[in-house]
Structure formats: structure tokens, C-alpha cells
Amino acid sequence: MGSNSSTQKHMKIFKIRTLKGDGKYGIGCRNLNELLEKGCKKFKLPLNSARVCLYDDGTELSDEYLRNLPDNTELVLLAAEQTWEGFVTDIDRFLNAFYSRQTDVTEAARKLLSDEQAPQRRKILVDFIQNLNENISAENREDDNLWFEGLEPRYKNKSSYMRSSCESRIRSYMKEVQSSATTIDPAVRDEYKKLAETMCDELRAVKYNGCYFDRTEEKTGRLCTAEGWFSCQGPFDMDECGSKHSINPYSNRESRILFSTWNLDHRIEKKRTVLPRLTEALTERNGRQINWKYFFNLLFTLENLKLVHIACHKKTSHHLACDDSMIYVKRKPARRIKR
Known part of the structure; x- marks a missing residue:
């Protein structure tokens, strides 16, 4: 049963x-x-x-x-050889709602979608249509109960849930750092745990960088617009997303759920590169002080994290290395005492 x-x-x-x-x-x-x-x-x-x-x-x-x-x-x-690139035909419905001369405007839209920039334009139009009638501006639970369906009562507004969602992702990275201690050479394990605890304290101080998903945060602290629009930053080896993926998880429940499939991807990989290099640095330090803030930034901040649509999340090895010049704290040259 x-x-x-x-x-x-x-x-x-x-x-x-x-x-x-x-x-x-x-x-x-x-x-x-x-x-x-x-x-x-x-x-x-x-x-x-x-x-x-x-x-x-x-x-x-x-x-x-x-x-x-x-x-x-x-x-x-x-079926084989068939393709589908989105509901371009639904543009007709959108245009019909705003223009009386639908035929002329529809033809103009189709021309926009027929040149080499068509994929980018199509994606923007699709996202706009999909969210056109949604309650994006609503923030509080009582103003958009459908958005909060399935969520705990403690979330009183959308931004608090989105902030918590981001915090949860960052916390999971911290747990991976801490759990790696069991696989480390006992000779450096205690030092590793101390560094992990230092980074954990720093995360608590910055509230686990939950600001990244919070549209009410200052512009410099968030990854979205003031309305809640997020754009894919492209695969780790590209400067931007060629497909122009975008989403507004603040718009409706479905978009909120779909946003959970987007990844905060480490350009320099966490498990394959960053944590192994930290362990090596501890073993080879010879009295030198580890630059824990450098590793902290690689693991938990936008210096190394990219927000990517699942289609842009490449799971192959990134083949990117840590900057060896940043691994240890640079010693300041001793000052000469004038006599």
C-alpha cells in the first residue's frame, strides 16, 4: 500500500x-x-x-x-525534424487587445520575428505576453493569494519568500563546505573547520546574500529589476545568454515554481576546483595565512556565481582555475625606521 x-x-x-x-x-x-x-x-x-x-x-x-x-x-x-520555438502566434492575441488595425500590426510583428535577431525578439515578446495579465506589482499575501499557494503562512510578502529562497541556496553551499571536512587530511582538518566557521560567521553577517532575489533591495544588491524580472547571465563560458532567457517569479505561482529550476552556477566550480584548492592551500601554506575572503567570494558571492536558466547550465567540467596569487594573504613589507 x-x-x-x-x-x-x-x-x-x-x-x-x-x-x-x-x-x-x-x-x-x-x-x-x-x-x-x-x-x-x-x-x-x-x-x-x-x-x-x-x-x-x-x-x-x-x-x-x-x-x-x-x-x-x-x-x-x-516528431523527428519538427521544431517549435514558442507561441509566436499568440502575439496576435496580444496585439488584438491593444490595436484596432490588427492585421497591419501583426504583419509588422512578423517581420520583426523573421530576421537574424528573431530569437532574441521572440523571447522578449513571449515573456511579456506570458506575464501581461499577472499581478506582478502585488507584494503582500492578501493581494495575491494564488501566488502564495503551497507556501508556509510565515511568508507575508513575495520578497520575504524570494529572499528566503536565495538564502536557502547559499546555506546549502555552506553545508557542502562544512561536510567536506570529513574527507580532509586530519593534519589540516582543524584549520579547515576554523576557516569554514569564519566564512559561516561572515555569511550570517550578510544574511546569506538573500538580497540577490529580493526586488525591494537596493539595485546594487539584487539580481532583478525593481519589478522582479530576472535575466539569464548565460553559460559559465559566455558573457551573456544567447537565448535571452528571462523570468519574473513575482508574477504568478507557476513562474515562482519554474524559477526554482534556475541555477546559481559557480564559474570556477565549487566541488571540482574551489574546495580542493582550499585544502591544498592549507597543506602547502608553510606558515602563510589563507586568504579566506577570496575563497568566500568564490563560494558565496556574485564574483563567481552566475544566475542561469537550466538550458544554459553546462554540467561539463569548466576547466577554470583559482587565482594562485590570491590564495594567501600578502604580507606587507616591513617599514624602515628612520634614525
């Missing part, structure tokens, strides 16, 4: 359609393979090379991404 209950708990329902026809159907599944099998059977499509993507913007789904999607998310089932 317990096993069956657990299975049902992980069943999720999605609305799925194909490129042919406007009909969409609810399909329950536990993983991506099951969704593909049921979808292909329903629409009589070959399972080989079939793919599923978001109806909103064409993001192709992985198992991990699927698990984080809310129920009733709209998806598109694609």
Missing part, C-alpha cells in the same frame, strides 16, 4: 499538443520516457526521435526539468 501511495504522489499531469491541430490532452506521467510513450500513443506518432518541449518558449525538456514543472504546464510533442 505504501509503495502504491508513493507512486501516485509522483504522478504529474501535463497538457500536451502537437504541431498539427489545436487540440490538447491531459497526460499523467512519472518521468519523461513515460510522457513520450503515452504522448506518441495518443497522437499516433513514432516514438523514435520524439521530443517534448515547453509550449511557451520551445525549451526542450529533460527528466530533471520535467520534475520541476508544475502540473498542467502546456507542452508540445515533436
Whole structure:
């Protein structure tokens, strides 16, 4: 009985359609393979090379991404060689709401979406349409109860929850730092624990950098606009996001949940590079003082963290190294005493 209950708990329902026809159907599944099998059977499509993507913007789904999607998310089932880049046709509805001469304006919009800048423009229009009628400006629970559905009563406004969400991510990084002590050479373990505790004290002092997700913070302290819009900063090896991913988790419950799939990615990798280099530095220090603030910044601040959409989160090795010149505290030259 317990096993069956657990299975049902992980069943999720999605609305799925194909490129042919406007009909969409609810399909329950536990993983991506099951969704593909049921979808292909329903629409009589070959399972080989079939793919599923978001109806909103064409993001192709992985198992991990699927698990984080809310129920009733709209998806598109694609056969081999088919592509879907988002609901461009919904621009018609948006334009119709604001212009009487819809035909002329729609044609102008289609031209904007047909040149080499189309992907960037499309993404911006899609995000705007998706959030057009949402209660973005509402901040308090009583003004947007749907946004708070499923959240603890202690969260009285959106910014407090978003701040807590960011704090939780940073806390998890700190726990990884602390738990690594068990794998370190006993000769330097105590020193490592002292450094970890020093960094933990610093995190407490800056309130775990929760300001990054809080739209009420000063501009220099947050990653979003004053309205709550976040933009993907692109993969670790790029200066920007080529797909122009953006999201406003303050707009609706679905966007809030989807934002949890975005990553605060370490450019110089935490597990593969930063923590091993810290351990090496302790072993090789020869009386030198570790520059713990340098490692703190790599682990917990925007000096090394990038906010990225799940599609821009590359899980391959980054092959980026720590700056050896910053690992130890530089000693100040002794001053000569004048006589």
C-alpha cells in the first residue's frame, strides 16, 4: 500500500499538443520516457526521435526539468525534424487587445520575428505576453493569494519568500563546505573547520546574500529589476545568454515554481576546483595565512556565481582555475625606521 501511495504522489499531469491541430490532452506521467510513450500513443506518432518541449518558449525538456514543472504546464510533442520555438502566434492575441488595425500590426510583428535577431525578439515578446495579465506589482499575501499557494503562512510578502529562497541556496553551499571536512587530511582538518566557521560567521553577517532575489533591495544588491524580472547571465563560458532567457517569479505561482529550476552556477566550480584548492592551500601554506575572503567570494558571492536558466547550465567540467596569487594573504613589507 505504501509503495502504491508513493507512486501516485509522483504522478504529474501535463497538457500536451502537437504541431498539427489545436487540440490538447491531459497526460499523467512519472518521468519523461513515460510522457513520450503515452504522448506518441495518443497522437499516433513514432516514438523514435520524439521530443517534448515547453509550449511557451520551445525549451526542450529533460527528466530533471520535467520534475520541476508544475502540473498542467502546456507542452508540445515533436516528431523527428519538427521544431517549435514558442507561441509566436499568440502575439496576435496580444496585439488584438491593444490595436484596432490588427492585421497591419501583426504583419509588422512578423517581420520583426523573421530576421537574424528573431530569437532574441521572440523571447522578449513571449515573456511579456506570458506575464501581461499577472499581478506582478502585488507584494503582500492578501493581494495575491494564488501566488502564495503551497507556501508556509510565515511568508507575508513575495520578497520575504524570494529572499528566503536565495538564502536557502547559499546555506546549502555552506553545508557542502562544512561536510567536506570529513574527507580532509586530519593534519589540516582543524584549520579547515576554523576557516569554514569564519566564512559561516561572515555569511550570517550578510544574511546569506538573500538580497540577490529580493526586488525591494537596493539595485546594487539584487539580481532583478525593481519589478522582479530576472535575466539569464548565460553559460559559465559566455558573457551573456544567447537565448535571452528571462523570468519574473513575482508574477504568478507557476513562474515562482519554474524559477526554482534556475541555477546559481559557480564559474570556477565549487566541488571540482574551489574546495580542493582550499585544502591544498592549507597543506602547502608553510606558515602563510589563507586568504579566506577570496575563497568566500568564490563560494558565496556574485564574483563567481552566475544566475542561469537550466538550458544554459553546462554540467561539463569548466576547466577554470583559482587565482594562485590570491590564495594567501600578502604580507606587507616591513617599514624602515628612520634614525
